[in-house]
Amino acid sequence: MNFPFSAIVGQEQLKTALLLCAVDPTLGGVLIRGDKGTAKSTAARALTDILPLIERIAGCAFNCSPGTPCEHCAICCDASATAQAATVPFVTLPLGATEDRVLGSLDLERALQGVRRAFQPGLLAAAHRGILYIDEVNLLPDHLVDVLLDVAAMGVNSVQREGLSITHPARFTLIGTMNLEEGDLRPQLLDRFGLMVEVTAPREKTLRAEVVRRRIAFEADPAGYAITWDRQQDALRHQLASAQRRLPEVVLDDALLDLISHLCCEFDVASLRADIVMHKASRALAALEERQRVTPEDVRGAAELVLPHRRRRKPFEQPGLDRARLDELMQQAVRQPERNDESGAAPQEEGAESAAGDAEQEDKQQVFAAASTATVRRIAVDTTPARSMAGRRSEALDAPRGRVVRAVPHDNPSSLAVGATLRSAALRNPAEFQVSKSDLHQQIRVSKSANLILLVVDASGSMAAQRRMEAVKGAVLALLTDAYQRRDAVAVIAFRGEAAALLLAPTRSVDRAEQGLRELPTGGRTPLPHALQLALQTLQQAEAGASPLLVLLTDGKANVALSDGGDPWRETLALAELLAGRSVPALVLDTESGYLRLGRAGQLAQALGAECLTLEQLSAENLALTIRARLNTA
Incomplete structure (x- = not known):
């Protein structure tokens, strides 16, 4: 049993975003970002209990809409079938799901009974006309992200495998939750979420206490607690049903x-897509408020949900919206609508700090900003193992998970290629169909896995000489930019004074690495052996x-x-x-400067x-550094 939606304390923007997706499922869903324990999953699961019922035929695996059945659905194509009211599907996509489970696959049981083109629908078919929920969506494997992107773009799921050629509708509301500590989403998938909400735990002690009271009461008696909120839940159901009926009549000038x-x-x-989703969200807001005409306040509310994750950002800049700037633009639009076509003021140029200054003493602690990376070329770190390519920069064969590229005969397959196995049995003895060990086939999969870039940064007092740390931080930011774009994991070690410290354990959240780097102080002695250890x-x-890179x-x-x-x-x-004896690929950036070295x-x-590169070379105009790392094949 789900926690009642109307009993959730606070989180008004989150609840509004979910209700908008219920009013207009074509919005594309909502991405919920926030720390652990902020009711992200609770709110998403609670939404289904207040959604108006839909019409469907019992037993339909494709969730067909009555009157427009899928051509592959035998149940809905039966003229005698009658539709009945049913709850909106809520399907959870596990992070460890296989492509076959998501897309659908050959129905082995029916195939063995001689049924041609026997198809077993997957999770995408089950989520049609409903909600597809992904917890920790930023951890979803790349091969499943590719699947979602295709289906989200077309609204249909096409399965071309194991002798099958099946296409069926797959239109759903995508709801994902994530914690930024584990890294961000791929930009393509991020843009597919119509709305985004940033949630945090309440800071007022009275609100936090009320959250605890309600949760404890729910866990003690879920059914009894739900009954106490029936009136509020029914009111929300009627509000959503009314808003869905009103939506086609809402006008946006x-x-x-x-x-x-x-x-x-x-x-x-x-x-x-931002313009389109803002248009839809504004109309959905008006419908939810029982109005037939969109107001500027509706547009503003939609902007807060649609624009934060879509505006163009610099690397490591957090998603968000400058609400003061939004208020200013709204006031300008209300006062002078004719200025809408004018271009905004040119952004102020950020001048880099001058590198003037003499060397400071080793024991004096300083914090330097990062030099501008505009002149630093992107470092393409290409790791090439002896046997195969590894990392998101390339594909790795014979992976336990990933997309299937072919099937090969195998007497003891760990991942059975059902279609190839059945075809082999049928071709071997068409008269008497029987699968033997010689017919078994193994699925060969291709997947990508992240590299680990371990940054070891010298923060000793000598780095303050000629403000050398500015250039070093700028170089590291170039590396972090590359890691961000390629979804690599990053770890940061800094050494100064008497020891080295792990500033950031291996993580895909390069934003945290960048923040730690900017706040890294400089000063003290140089414990280099501590850092290597x-x-x-x-x-x-x-x-x-x-695959590591030092x-x-x-x-x-x-x-x-x-x-x-x-x-x-x-x-x-x-x-x-x-x-070196452990075959750890490495790159050394020489930070020494001056005439005598x-x-x-x-x-x-x-x-x-390892290869060695000076900071002067790193800042060169045409730098293109490639490291060929040969891993131990033992």
């Missing part, structure tokens, strides 16, 4: 349509299957040993050789078996 386009231009939104430990504990930014001037009386430089070289970073790169 051309002046407000111009305002919608003006807002999209002012917030630098590239996708034209911690890097070795971090890589050993990293997720299995992730990126070390330092001038190599180690002066803090691991043990009392030890030689810091010898310890550094020994650890570098240990990393010791060249320690170059020696360290040689011990690591």
